[in-house]
Amino acid sequence: MQVLFDFLIGPFFQIFEAPIFFVEVVIGGMAAGIMYALVAIGFAVIFKASGIVNFAQGAMVLFAGLTLVGFLQMGAPLWLALIATVVVMVALAYAVERVVLGPLVNQPLIVLFMATIGLSFVIEGFGELAWGSDVHRLDVGLPRGSFFVGDIMIDRFHLVAAGSAGALVVAIVLFMQYTKFGRALRAVADDHQAALSVGIPLRMIWVITWSIAGVIALVAGVMWGTQAGIQFSLVLIAFKALPVLILGGFNSITGAIVAGLIIGVGETVFEVYWGQMMGGATENWFAYVVAMIFLFFRPQGLFGERIIERV
Amino acid sequence: MSVQREARPDEANTPTVEAEKAPLLSVNSIEVIYDHVILVLKGVSLTVGEGGIVALLGGNGAGKTTTLKAISNLLKAERGEVTKGTIVFDGEQVQDLTPNDLVRRGVIQVMEGRHCFEHLSVEENLLTGAFTRSDGAAEIRADLERVYAYFPRLKDRRDAQAGYTSGGEQQMTAIGRALMSRPRMMLLDEPSMGLAPQLVEEIFDIVRQLNDKEGVSILLAEQNTNMALKFANFGYILENGRVVLDGEASALRDNDDVKEFYLGIGGGERRSFREFKSYRRRKRWLS
Ligand SMILES: Nc1ncnc2c1ncn2[C@@H]1O[C@H](COP(=O)(O)OP(=O)(O)O)[C@@H](O)[C@H]1O
Ligand SMILES: [Mg+2]
Numbered sequence: 347m348q349v350l351f352d353f354l355i356g357p358f359f360q361i362f363e364a365p366i367f368f369v370e371v372v373i374g375g376m377a378a379g380i381m382y383a384l385v386a387i388g389f390a391v392i393f394k395a396s397g398i399v400n401f402a403q404g405a406m407v408l409f410a411g412l413t414l415v416g417f418l419q420m421g422a423p424l425w426l427a428l429i430a431t432v433v434v435m436v437a438l439a440y441a442v443e444r445v446v447l448g449p450l451v452n453q454p455l456i457v458l459f460m461a462t463i464g465l466s467f468v469i470e471g472f473g474e475l476a477w478g479s480d481v482h483r484l485d486v487g488l489p490r491g492s493f494f495v496g497d498i499m500i501d502r503f504h505l506v507a508a509g510s511a512g513a514l515v516v517a518i519v520l521f522m523q524y525t526k527f528g529r530a531l532r533a534v535a536d537d538h539q540a541a542l543s544v545g546i547p548l549r550m551i552w553v554i555t556w557s558i559a560g561v562i563a564l565v566a567g568v569m570w571g572t573q574a575g576i577q578f579s580l581v582l583i584a585f586k587a588l589p590v591l592i593l594g595g596f597n598s599i600t601g602a603i604v605a606g607l608i609i610g611v612g613e614t615v616f617e618v619y620w621g622q623m624m625g626g627a628t629e630n631w632f633a634y635v636v637a638m639i640f641l642f643f644r645p646q647g648l649f650g651e652r653i654i655e656r657v
Numbered sequence: 658m659s660v661q662r663e664a665r666p667d668e669a670n671t672p673t674v675e676a677e678k679a680p681l682l683s684v685n686s687i688e689v690i691y692d693h694v695i696l697v698l699k700g701v702s703l704t705v706g707e708g709g710i711v712a713l714l715g716g717n718g719a720g721k722t723t724t725l726k727a728i729s730n731l732l733k734a735e736r737g738e739v740t741k742g743t744i745v746f747d748g749e750q751v752q753d754l755t756p757n758d759l760v761r762r763g764v765i766q767v768m769e770g771r772h773c774f775e776h777l778s779v780e781e782n783l784l785t786g787a788f789t790r791s792d793g794a795a796e797i798r799a800d801l802e803r804v805y806a807y808f809p810r811l812k813d814r815r816d817a818q819a820g821y822t823s824g825g826e827q828q829m830t831a832i833g834r835a836l837m838s839r840p841r842m843m844l845l846d847e848p849s850m851g852l853a854p855q856l857v858e859e860i861f862d863i864v865r866q867l868n869d870k871e872g873v874s875i876l877l878a879e880q881n882t883n884m885a886l887k888f889a890n891f892g893y894i895l896e897n898g899r900v901v902l903d904g905e906a907s908a909l910r911d912n913d914d915v916k917e918f919y920l921g922i923g924g925g926e927r928r929s930f931r932e933f934k935s936y937r938r939r940k941r942w943l944s
Binding site for chain 2: 451452526529530532533535536537538539540541542543544545546547
């Protein structure tokens with residue numbers, strides 16, 4: 347009886363007793379959620395266009411972070427380092443298309459998925475070779491410290507992270523909806539054959555798609571790097587993006603954001619109020635359990651594209 | 658006596674004064690192999706003159722789609738390959754170009770089964786047809802209005818998601834989308850499939866107008882022989898990856914074998930055109 351009370355009722359008493367603390371926990375969770383979302387969006391863009399689950403997205407985050415740090419250490423000013431890193435990410439996209447996607451065109455998706463696993467190790471290894479394997483501090487001068495709104499403490503960096511993620515999403519959506527190439531990308535996502543038939547060159551579209559994923563990886567790399575330093579464990583955050591994608595729907599950018607927030611908030615709140623009872627470190631598995639439960643009820647995710655049945 | 662002696666394709670499609678002029682499209686004894694082993698086209702030749710409407714007829718699996726895809730170069734995406742013969746468009750060998758190159762040169766295919774972009778609106782679908790163009794937004798806008806003038810229904814449905822429009826509207830969208838590339842030649846693959854006869858008539862009428870007013874040459878693959886021969890001025894009949902008969906549409910309509918096997922008029926025990934006409938085919942291919 348006591349156990350049930352502790353588990354089902356107790357935590358809510360705690361929440362009511364200290365509501366401000368609860369709000370801060372939620373905000374912390376949202377911050378974590380945005381970080382997950384930043385990685386998940388990169389996945390979603392590639393999945394939407396090509397149906398490929400890009401296992402290497404995590405490695406691309408690391409690679410982008412390492413490259414940026416590398417240019418900064420070479421003494422480049424921040425703006426130049428950022429531009430140079432974007433150029434490198436576009437070059438990477440081009441190389442991926444040439445070396446991996448091009449030769450494997452028409453292969454089953456599972457083959458392409460395997461190829462991205464290989465790619466992940468290659469990018470990781472290449473990053474290590476080029477920039478060394480130490481943990482790199484990344485400081486691009488993002489605001490630090492915190493301030494109070496009423497009684498609630500807010501971390502300036504969290505605001506910046508949220509703002510950047512928001513700006514990134516708006517930019518992607520505008521590009522997709524209102525430009526010729528964005529429209530072509532959506533066309534390719536719908537029907538490769540028909541896209542070819544109207545003269546949309548698929549190889550060019552792959553390069554653009556992977557470049558966008560590369561830029562998203564750079565933003566994610568800057569955010570994660572500022573928080574935790576650029577280190578090889580960044581590759582592992584890719585795994586956290588997976589339950590986010592399952593929850594949000596693999597091909598939905600909105601879904602990635604909303605699901606990222608849900609999972610970030612969910613796992614943080616759960617860890618703070620229930621973690622002790624469950625032996626701690628619940629955020630290691632919480633997201634996966636939520637995703638699994640969700641798969642039973644809505645396999646296409648919260649915002650997954652509806653499959654049009656009519657012909 | 659045989660139909661193919663009555664008119665050569667290039668004569669039929671171009672006015673006699675220009676009889677010397679090369680046809681806009683000529684396919685010369687092409688062989689197509691899928692997956693490196695499956696031989697599907699065994700030496701197909703055909704021509705389409707500037708401004709012509711040519712029908713490519715034949716039953717299911719005869720090789721109509723394969724022929725069109727060989728021309729528009731969509732074969733490679735299906736692991737098909739032209740292994741013999743040449744395809745010449747406007748004096749240039751085109752079999753090694755990409756679909757993008759061909760659309761730029763004015764050859765565009767409207768695929769079997771329409772293949773609209775389901776999640777894009779009808780208007781967005783049309784705009785994707787202008788992907789290869791670089792003549793500016795104003796020109797593209799003007800062409801969009803022209804497409805709407807040919808297909809007033811599409812104007813009403815411009816904001817609808819294409820996946821939720823009717824089969825006829827999707828076919829119109831697919832043709833309109835191709836038109837947006839400003840084609841010189843359209844390869845239409847079974848536009849009548851799954852549509853009510855009245856609607857088929859409506860769509861064919863519009864295509865005829867496109868041919869008339871926009872000067873778009875048409876190569877039309879159809880199983881609907883009756884409709885296609887009413888509409889085309891020349892026809893080829895494919896069986897098993899070979900052209901077994903060709904001639905002016907009017908001659909084909911009057912041909913007894915065509916009547917029997919493709920138009921369902923008259924009776925007989927022969928089940929395939931080939932069984933009877935093999936002597937003629939042999940003569941053709943050996944010559
Ligand atoms: N991608 C492919 N791979 C292998 N065989 C194919 C492929 N596409 C078509 N075929 C074969 O080629 C033959 C001709 O097909 P197709 O050109 O689609 O005929 P049609 O359009 O006249 O119905 C058929 O026997 C079909 O099975
Ligand atoms: Mg066909």
